Amino acid sequence: MNGTLLLQTLVDGLILGGIFSLSAVGFSLIFGVLGVVNLAHGIFILGGAYLGLALKAALGLDPLAAIPIVFVVVSVIGAALHQTLVSAAVRRGSLMTSLLITFGISLIVRDILILIFGPDIHSLASVWLLNTFHVGGVVVDGARATALIASLALLGLLSLVLYRMKVGRAIRATAQQSFAAGLCGVDAGRVHTLTFGVSAGFAGASGIVIGMINPFSPFDDAYWTLNAFVTVVLGGVGSPVGALLGGLLLGEISTLSSQYIGSRYPNVFIFGALFLMLIVRPNGLLGNAYKGSV
Amino acid sequence: MGAFNPPIRAGFWALSGLLLLGALVLPFVLAPFHLRLAQQILLFGGMAIGWSLLGGFTSYWSFGHTAFFGLGAFSAGLLSQQLGPEMSVALRLLIGLVFAVVLTLIAAVAIAGPVLKLRGIYFAIAMLAFAEILGEISKTFDFFQGTSGFPLPTLSALGLQKVQLFYFLFLLLFVANVVVFVWLRRSRLGIGLICIGQDEDTAAMLGIPTERYKLVAFVLSAVLTAIGGVLYGYSLGFISSGSVFRIDISLNLILYSMLGGIGTVVGPFVGAAIMIILTQVVLGDLLDLHMMLTGTVLIAMVILAPKGLMGLLHKAWSRRRAAAGEARA
Amino acid sequence: MTILQVEGLTKQFKGLRAIQDLSFAVERQSITSIVGPNGAGKSTLFNMVSGYLKPTVGRILLDGRDITGKAPYMVCQLGVARAFQIAKPFPELSVEKNILVAASFGRSGPRDPAATTAHAIEICHLAAWRHQPASELSIGNLRRLELARAIAARPVLLLADEPCAGLNETETREVIDVLSTIRDSGVTVLLVEHDIKAVRRVSDRVIVVEAGRKIADGTASQVFADQAVIDAYLGTAGG
Numbered sequence: 001m002n003g004t005l006l007l008q009t010l011v012d013g014l015i016l017g018g019i020f021s022l023s024a025v026g027f028s029l030i031f032g033v034l035g036v037v038n039l040a041h042g043i044f045i046l047g048g049a050y051l052g053l054a055l056k057a058a059l060g061l062d063p064l065a066a067i068p069i070v071f072v073v074v075s076v077i078g079a080a081l082h083q084t085l086v087s088a089a090v091r092r093g094s095l096m097t098s099l100l101i102t103f104g105i106s107l108i109v110r111d112i113l114i115l116i117f118g119p120d121i122h123s124l125a126s127v128w129l130l131n132t133f134h135v136g137g138v139v140v141d142g143a144r145a146t147a148l149i150a151s152l153a154l155l156g157l158l159s160l161v162l163y164r165m166k167v168g169r170a171i172r173a174t175a176q177q178s179f180a181a182g183l184c185g186v187d188a189g190r191v192h193t194l195t196f197g198v199s200a201g202f203a204g205a206s207g208i209v210i211g212m213i214n215p216f217s218p219f220d221d222a223y224w225t226l227n228a229f230v231t232v233v234l235g236g237v238g239s240p241v242g243a244l245l246g247g248l249l250l251g252e253i254s255t256l257s258s259q260y261i262g263s264r265y266p267n268v269f270i271f272g273a274l275f276l277m278l279i280v281r282p283n284g285l286l287g288n289a290y291k292g293s294v
Numbered sequence: 295m296g297a298f299n300p301p302i303r304a305g306f307w308a309l310s311g312l313l314l315l316g317a318l319v320l321p322f323v324l325a326p327f328h329l330r331l332a333q334q335i336l337l338f339g340g341m342a343i344g345w346s347l348l349g350g351f352t353s354y355w356s357f358g359h360t361a362f363f364g365l366g367a368f369s370a371g372l373l374s375q376q377l378g379p380e381m382s383v384a385l386r387l388l389i390g391l392v393f394a395v396v397l398t399l400i401a402a403v404a405i406a407g408p409v410l411k412l413r414g415i416y417f418a419i420a421m422l423a424f425a426e427i428l429g430e431i432s433k434t435f436d437f438f439q440g441t442s443g444f445p446l447p448t449l450s451a452l453g454l455q456k457v458q459l460f461y462f463l464f465l466l467l468f469v470a471n472v473v474v475f476v477w478l479r480r481s482r483l484g485i486g487l488i489c490i491g492q493d494e495d496t497a498a499m500l501g502i503p504t505e506r507y508k509l510v511a512f513v514l515s516a517v518l519t520a521i522g523g524v525l526y527g528y529s530l531g532f533i534s535s536g537s538v539f540r541i542d543i544s545l546n547l548i549l550y551s552m553l554g555g556i557g558t559v560v561g562p563f564v565g566a567a568i569m570i571i572l573t574q575v576v577l578g579d580l581l582d583l584h585m586m587l588t589g590t591v592l593i594a595m596v597i598l599a600p601k602g603l604m605g606l607l608h609k610a611w612s613r614r615r616a617a618a619g620e621a622r623a
Numbered sequence: 624m625t626i627l628q629v630e631g632l633t634k635q636f637k638g639l640r641a642i643q644d645l646s647f648a649v650e651r652q653s654i655t656s657i658v659g660p661n662g663a664g665k666s667t668l669f670n671m672v673s674g675y676l677k678p679t680v681g682r683i684l685l686d687g688r689d690i691t692g693k694a695p696y697m698v699c700q701l702g703v704a705r706a707f708q709i710a711k712p713f714p715e716l717s718v719e720k721n722i723l724v725a726a727s728f729g730r731s732g733p734r735d736p737a738a739t740t741a742h743a744i745e746i747c748h749l750a751a752w753r754h755q756p757a758s759e760l761s762i763g764n765l766r767r768l769e770l771a772r773a774i775a776a777r778p779v780l781l782l783a784d785e786p787c788a789g790l791n792e793t794e795t796r797e798v799i800d801v802l803s804t805i806r807d808s809g810v811t812v813l814l815v816e817h818d819i820k821a822v823r824r825v826s827d828r829v830i831v832v833e834a835g836r837k838i839a840d841g842t843a844s845q846v847f848a849d850q851a852v853i854d855a856y857l858g859t860a861g862g
Contacts (some may be wrong), residue, residue: 037415092600101596107589268430275423279408492713501699501728
C-alpha cells in the first residue's frame with residue numbers, strides 16, 4: 001500500500017470531514033435543543049452559498065468576507081421561520097409535523113432559488129484559492145485549507161458561545177429540561193428561536209465555505225441535509241464535538257471508500273455506515289450530548 | 295372484534311359497490327390521458343394505503359418504501375428476462391410476481407428485527423438509508439442492469455388497450471390494499487397495532503406482543519408495495535434504478551397519507567388524487583412551480599389540518615352532531 | 624397459598640444498588656402492601672416483577688413459575704397487570720376502548736372482552752365517562768382508569784403503584800374500597816403506598832423496605848410497632 005497515497009487520502013478525508021462537521025453542527029443543535037429534524041437545513045446551506053454569490057456579483061465581496069453578513073442574514077431568516085412556522089408545527093404535536101413543515105420550507109426556498117438564480121451550477125471559487133501547498137508529501141489546495149481553517153474557527157466560536165457564555169448555558173439547559181429551565185427563568189420559546197436562528201446562520205456560513213471548494217446547484221440541498229443527519233447519527237446529537245467527530249468519520253469514510261474501492265459508489269458506504277450505526281448504536285459515538293442514552 | 299369497531303353498515307357496502315362499479319366502467323369512457331392519471335392515482339393511492347398499514351397504525355413512518363417498490367420491480371423484471379421469450383408475458387408476470395413477493399418477504403423479515411427497534415425519526419432514516427443502499431446496489435453491479443435499465447415485454451390480454459389493462463391491474467391492487475387495511479383495522483392485530491402507535495410501552499404492558507405485531511405490519515406493507523413495483527415496471531415496459539428507486543416515491547406515499555388523513559382508508563387515496571391532479575393537470579406546464587406548490591400544500595396542511603382532510607371532515611361532522619344534540623336538548 | 628415468590632432479588636444500577644437481597648412471599652387473594660421511605664426501591668421492585676427491568680441476581684416466581692427477566696408482554700400474558708402511578712392511558716381512545724384493549728389482550732386464555740370491560744367499568748365507577756377520550760379525564764378518573772384497565776387484563780396479580788397519591792380522604796377511601804372489591808373477586812393485590820392510614824385499613828400484610836432491604840414483614844399493627852420501622856421513617860437509622 002502506497003503510504004503517501006494513504007496519507008493524502010486521510011488528509012483529504014480530514015479536510016472534507018471538517019467541512020461536513022461545520023455544515024452539520026447547526027442541524028445537530030436544532031435536533032438536540034428543539035428535538036426537531038430540520039429538513040430545511042440543506043437549503044439554508046445553499047441559501048448561504050447563493051447569498052454569497054449575490055454579494056460577490058453585486059458588491060464584488062470576497063466570499064470569506066461575506067461570511068459574517070451571510071451568517072447574520074440567514075440567522076434572521078431562520079429565526080423568523082421558526083417564530084412563524086416551525087413553532088406552530090411543534091405545537092401541533094408529533095415529531096413528524098416539524099419534519100413536514102421544514103420539508104415544505106425547503107421545497108419552497110429551493111424553487112425560489114431556482115427562479116432567481118436558475119437551476120445551473122455555480123461556484124464561489126476565487127482565483128487566489130487555487131494555490132496549492134505541499135506539506136510532507138501531501139498536497140492541499142488553498143481552497144480546502146481555507147475551508148478547513150474557517151470550519152474549525154467557526155466551530156470553535158460556537159463551542160465558546162455554548163460552553164462559556166450565559167446564552168449558551170440557557171440553550172443547553174433548555175435542551176436537557178425545558179420545563180425546569182423555564183422554572184429558572186429561561187424562556188424556552190425564545191431559546192428555541194435563538195437556537196434555530198443561530199443554527200441556520202451556521203448552515204448559511206458553511207454554505208459559503210462549501211461553495212468555495214465545490215460547485216453547487218439548488219438541487220444539492222437533500223445531499224447536505226442527509227449528510228448532516230448521517231453526521232449526527234455517527235457522532236451524537238447536540239454537541240459541536242459530536243458533530244466534529246461524526247463529520248470527520250464521515251469524511252474519512254467518503255475519501256477512503258472513494259480512493260480504494262471506487263468513486264462510483266461512495267454513497268453505499270455512507271448509507272451503509274449510517275444503517276449500521278443506527279442498528280448498533282443509535283445514539284452515535286458520543287450518545288446524545290444532552291439527554292443521555294435513549 | 296366486539297365493540298371496538300361498529301359493525302359495517304349496509305350503506306357502506308352499497309357505496310363501495312357503487313364506487314367499484316364506476317371504477318370498472320371508467321376505462322371505457324375516459325380519454326387515455328385521463329385514464330393514465332387515474333392509473334397513477336390508483337397505483338400510488340393504493341400504495342399509500344399500503345404504507346399506512348405500518349405508518350398509520352403503529353406510527354412507524356418509513357421513509358424508504360421505495361426500497362420495496364424497486365426490489366419488487368427488479369426481482370420480477372430480471373426473472374422475466376431469465377424466463378425468456380418462449381413463455382407468455384402473462385405467465386412471466388405471474389411467476390415474477392410470486393418471486394418478488396417471496397424475495398420481499400425475506401428481505402423485510404431480515405431487516406425488521408433491528409430496524410423496528412428504532413423509534414421515530416431514527417426508524418424513518420434507517421429505512422431511507424436502506425432504500426438508498428438498495429438503489430445504489432442496483433446501480434453498482436452490472437448484473438442488475440440498473441444504470442442502463444432493461445426493457446420488459448408488453449403485456450396484452452382480453453383485447454384491452456395497454457392503458458386499460460394496467461388500469462384494471464392497478465385497480466385490483468388498490469382494492470387489495472383497501473381490503474387488507476379495513477380487515478386489519480377490524481382485527482385484534484389491528485387494535486394492537488393502533489395501541490402500539492399510541493403508546494408502545496404501555497401496549498406491551500397490557501399483553502400485546504409488540505415485536506410480533508410490528509413485524510407482521512411491516513412485512514404486509516412491504517409486500518404490497520413490492521407488488522406495486524412489479525406492476526409499475528410492466529406498465530412502463532422498462533425498469534431502471536432511476537425509475538423505481540426514487541426517494542420522491544417514498545416521500546409521496548407519506549405526503550398523500552398525511553394530506554388525506556393518516557390512519558384512514560380513504561385519506562391516502564384522496565391525498566393522492568389531489569396531489570396528482572394538482573401537479574399533473576393544474577401545473578402541467580408550470581414545472582418550475584411544482585415544488586413550491588407541494589411545499590405550500592405541506593405547510594398549509596400541517597398548520598391547518600394536521601389530521602389531514604379526513605380529520606377536518608371528522609371535526610366538522612362531530613361539530614354538527616354536537617350542535618344538533620344541543621339544539622335538541 | 625403463595626401466588627408470588629421473590630427470592631434473593633438484587634438490582635444493581637451503575638452507581639446504585641437499588642434492591643439488596645430481597646425475599647418475600649405474597650399470599651393468594653390478599654392485599655399485601657409494600658411501604659418504605661422514598662428511594663427505598665419500591666418502583667424498581669415493581670419494574671422487575673412486571674418485566675420492565677431484569678434483576679441482577681435473584682428469582683421471581685409467579686404461581687410457582689419462573690418469570691424472572693421475561694418480556695413485559697409475556698409477564699402480562701401470564702397474569703401480572705400493573706396500574707401506574709403516572710397514568711398512561713391511550714390518549715386518543717375513549718375510556719371504554721382503553722379498557723377494551725386490556726380485555727382483548729392481557730392474560731392468555733378464554734376471553735369475553737365485552738363482559739370484562741363492563742365489569743371493570745362498574746367496579747371502578749367509570750360508567751359516566753365511558754365514551755370520553757382518555758386525554759380529557761381528571762386525575763382521579765385517570766387513576767381509576769388505570770385500575771380498570773389493569774383488572775380488565777384479568778390478572779392473577781395486580782401491581783398497584785401508589786394509587787392514592789395526591790388524592791384526598793374521600794377519594795382515597797374510594798380507591799381502597801375498589802382494591803378490596805378487586806381482592807374479593809379473586810385477584811391478589813400488591814400495593815405500594817405512602818398513605819399509612821390507608822395501608823393499615825386495607826392490608827392483609829405489610830412489608831417494609833428501606834434502602835433496598837426488607838426490614839419488617841407482618842400484619843400492619845405488628846409492622847408499625849416495630850422500632851426499626853419507626854427509625855427508618857424518622858431517619859434515625861444510619862444513612
